[in-house]
Amino acid sequence: MERIAVRHLRKTFQLKAGQSVLSDGRRTDRVPVLSGVDLTVRRGEFVTLVGPSGSGKSVLLDVIAGLTEPTSGTTEIDGQTVTRPHPKTAYVFQQYALFPWRTALGNVEYALEVRNVPARERREKARYFLDLFGLRGFEDRFPSQLSGGMQQRVAIARALSGDPEVLLMDEPFAALDAQTRDILQSELLRIWETIGTTVVFVTHSIDEAIFLADRIVVMTARPASVKEIIPVDLPRPRPNDLRNTPDFNAYRARVWEALRDEVRKAQGDWSLASAYAH
Numbered sequence: 224m225e226r227i228a229v230r231h232l233r234k235t236f237q238l239k240a241g242q243s244v245l246s247d248g249r250r251t252d253r254v255p256v257l258s259g260v261d262l263t264v265r266r267g268e269f270v271t272l273v274g275p276s277g278s279g280k281s282v283l284l285d286v287i288a289g290l291t292e293p294t295s296g297t298t299e300i301d302g303q304t305v306t307r308p309h310p311k312t313a314y315v316f317q318q319y320a321l322f323p324w325r326t327a328l329g330n331v332e333y334a335l336e337v338r339n340v341p342a343r344e345r346r347e348k349a350r351y352f353l354d355l356f357g358l359r360g361f362e363d364r365f366p367s368q369l370s371g372g373m374q375q376r377v378a379i380a381r382a383l384s385g386d387p388e389v390l391l392m393d394e395p396f397a398a399l400d401a402q403t404r405d406i407l408q409s410e411l412l413r414i415w416e417t418i419g420t421t422v423v424f425v426t427h428s429i430d431e432a433i434f435l436a437d438r439i440v441v442m443t444a445r446p447a448s449v450k451e452i453i454p455v456d457l458p459r460p461r462p463n464d465l466r467n468t469p470d471f472n473a474y475r476a477r478v479w480e481a482l483r484d485e486v487r488k489a490q491g492d493w494s495l496a497s498a499y500a501h
């Protein structure tokens with residue numbers, strides 16, 4: 224059964240007076256961002272979304288999250304139209320959106336406080352999720368005392384502690400160094416394999432998109448629609464050295480092939496487009 228159904232989603236931003244922008248050489252105060260996105264995600268599926276920078280990926284996640292209203296079209300979660308943030312949807316951003324005045328444990332507990340989980344259960348659950356991410360011993364540290372990778376682990380632990388049915392992740396590892404990123408990808412998969420949450424994960428790294436996904440959704444340049452969906456038929460659990468196999472390489476070529484023209488369209492510059500290739 225499908226967990227998420229996005230149907231003919233359109234989003235045009237109406238800018239306020241004096242905020243007009245140049246588009247195709249003309250001044251306009253309407254910015255079309257999504258131009259008819261259709262996508263379904265199965266229960267427990269891990270879908271990654273790639274597309275040129277500025278194509279509307281974050282806007283799409285915001286609409287699925289119920290944070291932004293679409294101009295037309297619908298998003299359904301378990302058959303119910305999303306009109307506001309769904310209690311069973313959690314969101315992880317690129318920036319570690321942690322409260323600086325709360326410890327790691329306090330940050331994870333926060334997600335449970337707002338759900339009125341009793342104090343004792345809250346503490347146990349928060350510890351459980353921090354443990355899952357190897358953060359035992361770091362419970363009492365404040366975000367400023369943690370590395371970027373650890374902060375993002377806390378942010379994901381916090382998102383998962385509310386037992387979300389849908390986890391939306393917007394370039395959550397983009398600010399991390401390459402090694403930390405690879406490690407976090409493996410950790411996320413390991414945990415996802417045990418809890419089975421449905422995940423929609425935006426990235427601009429082709430490798431990350433392949434390594435994580437059951438299916439990769441390639442978006443067009445803005446205004447965005449779905450250009451191609453590429454099923455990733457690689458075995459799970461996925462070992463780190465999967466990235467060095469011929470099969471993985473074949474996916475790299477295939478995703479880049481689908482993405483290349485869109486990146487060119489979006490940036491009009493081949494040298495910038497080639498920056499996407501790694």
Ligand SMILES: Nc1ncnc2c1ncn2[C@@H]1O[C@H](COP(=O)(O)OP(=O)(O)O)[C@@H](O)[C@H]1O
Nearest residue numbers: 236254256275276277278279280281282283445
């Ligand atoms: N609130 C807003 N008002 C006007 N334009 C917006 C707003 N939010 C996003 N946009 C525009 O929508 C486009 C897509 O943005 P975004 O979804 O952030 O792209 P990305 O694919 O990089 O995540 C961009 O051109 C951005 O300027």
Ligand SMILES: [Mg+2]
Nearest residue numbers: 280281282393
């Ligand atoms: Mg974005």
